[in-house]
Amino acid sequence: MTESPSVPPLEPPKKSLVSSLMEAAAASVLQSSSSFREDTYFVKRLKLSEKKALQEFKDLLTNDESSSSPMSLWGVPLLGGDEKADVILLKFLRARDFHVSQAHSMLLKSIQWRKEFGVEGIADEDLGFADLEGVVAFMHGIDRLGHPVCYNAYGVFKDREVFDRVFGDDEKLKRFLRWRVQVMERGVGMLQFKPGGVNSIIQVTDLKDMPKRELRMASSQILALFQDNYPEMVARKVFVNVPWYFSMLYSMFSPFLTQRTKSKFVIAKEANVAEVLYKFIRPEYVPVQYGGLSRPGDLEKGQPRAASEFSVKGGERVNLEIDGIELGATITWDIVVGGWEVEYGAEYVPAAENSYTVVIEKTRRMAAGDAPIHNSYVSREAGKMVISVDNTVSRRKKVAAYRYFVRKLST
Missing domain, CATH: 1.10.8.20 (N-terminal domain of phosphatidylinositol transfer protein sec14p)
Incomplete structure (x- = not known):
């Protein structure tokens, strides 16, 4: 059930010059990405x-x-x-x-x-970057078409101590490049090399807090290695948390990129990371730090439970109802809203007319960056669960996802 209270029309916010330039750069890249068609190899x-x-x-x-x-x-x-x-x-x-x-x-x-x-056998080699696993570059899940997804995030290197430990001299840089090739080899090892099959990966690169000057040499070498030795191994390159200086970064690397490589680019500013990623990746496979439901270690337990996607318009409140819950049943649910900045709450409504509604989670403001909600409740009466997402103070539509499981009382 969805409630859409009447709200006064909101004037569109004024755009700064930097914002306008960013949107122009984004439009250019997104336009070119629509022309890309992955080979079938038949x-x-x-x-x-x-x-x-x-x-x-x-x-x-x-x-x-x-x-x-x-x-x-x-x-x-x-x-x-x-x-x-x-x-x-x-x-x-x-x-x-x-x-x-x-x-x-x-x-x-x-x-x-x-x-x-010495690439052969590198996938199982211990290169001493255990602390970077799952942080800087890592394979995580698949996209909607079955492509393995590789995430890259270099914001950790804004810490000078971490940067010096990894890139302090030529030998350290070589070891890092070797580790980055190792991650790529693991991704390629997941491909089928079959006509009409899964023959490439998706790359998601997080530009938040990336120290662009310091990482220029490493980025250039990684780019050169991958372009020269892993042709057509990437089906899509998604840049998220794109900063205002993206257009400068793009112009710096553009001369080294083929037109076909450029056609694979998609970008997402910080405000719409989840919205862009959901177009390519189901929310149960998107890591929590990017507005998804996938926590570290979840995928090691097997295929994740599918989530239902929905959107919440600006000025709208959405109520999600889970009906037909029996006495003594346990309801477990997960919910996330891309970027949050909404009011969230949950309550249990008994079926009996003379019973009182139980507040399970008091309505509270969820800030950007908050982890997905994961909670459970044991029903004391037959009834229904109502989860509310209130976006009435926002102008922007938000993408969201939720899933639930009801376990009946064992007899």
């Missing part, structure tokens, strides 16, 4: 020129293999003649717009880099 769907390029690529590799050991990437023999090999070869061709000689050179350089860098 050979039969390729253009004749692309099929010809694939065969020429294989012929070149056959000549290379005649005087060396069989070539393989991510455990897939490149001339095995199967569809997995075709997917990988097509990734290199796509990265070079189907210029065979350029794709061939890129592949050979990548294989050489993997040998020199």
Whole structure:
């Protein structure tokens, strides 16, 4: 049930020059992202020129293999003649717009880099960054299409002590780059390399508190490594908590990016992180720090319980009702609103007319950054639960998600 009280119309807030520039940059990136189409990797769907390029690529590799050991990437023999090999070869061709000689050179350089860098077996290597696991770069869940999601957040490095410990000299920087490659390899290890399958990951990069000057060298090297050695491995790049200087960062790195890479970009300012992420990732897979329901360790317990999504318009109050609860049943629920800044409360309404409503959680203001609500209640009478979300003092629509489980009294 939704109550929409009448509220006086609100004048749109005036935009500052910085805000206007940010929105212009965002519109530009979002517009370009809509043109991106991920390859299906079905050979039969390729253009004749692309099929010809694939065969020429294989012929070149056959000549290379005649005087060396069989070539393989991510455990897939490149001339095995199967569809997995075709997917990988097509990734290199796509990265070079189907210029065979350029794709061939890129592949050979990548294989050489993997040998020199010692990539094989790196996924299980202990590099001493346990404190950065789950904070700076980590795989977490999947998107709505099944792509593994990799989160990147560098705000921890605003602490000079942490920064010096990780990037204090060339050796430390090399070890960090090795760790970052390790995270990427774990993500690639989750891919199917199958036509029509899951063949790329989603990257979510959190720019909040990122010390842009200090991390310029590390960022440039990570970008170069991934572009040169992991072609077409990223289906979408989502930037969240984008600061006002995003346009400057974008212009700094833009010359090093291909047009196809730029077409994958989507950005979200701090106020609409959850709204943007929900478009690509279900809320039960979105980490709590980004407005989702997924707490650390949740996914290790198995597939999460699905959540229901809803929105709360500016000036609106929404009541979520859980009906048909029996005597002695236990109701457990989770709820989150992207960005919060709403009033939240919960009560139990007995079915009997002469019974009193029980206030389970007093109405309180939920601030931005608050964790999702997780609570439970044991019913003393048959009735219903009512969870309220009040957004009447806000102009902005908020995205939200909730889920619940009712366990009946055992007999």
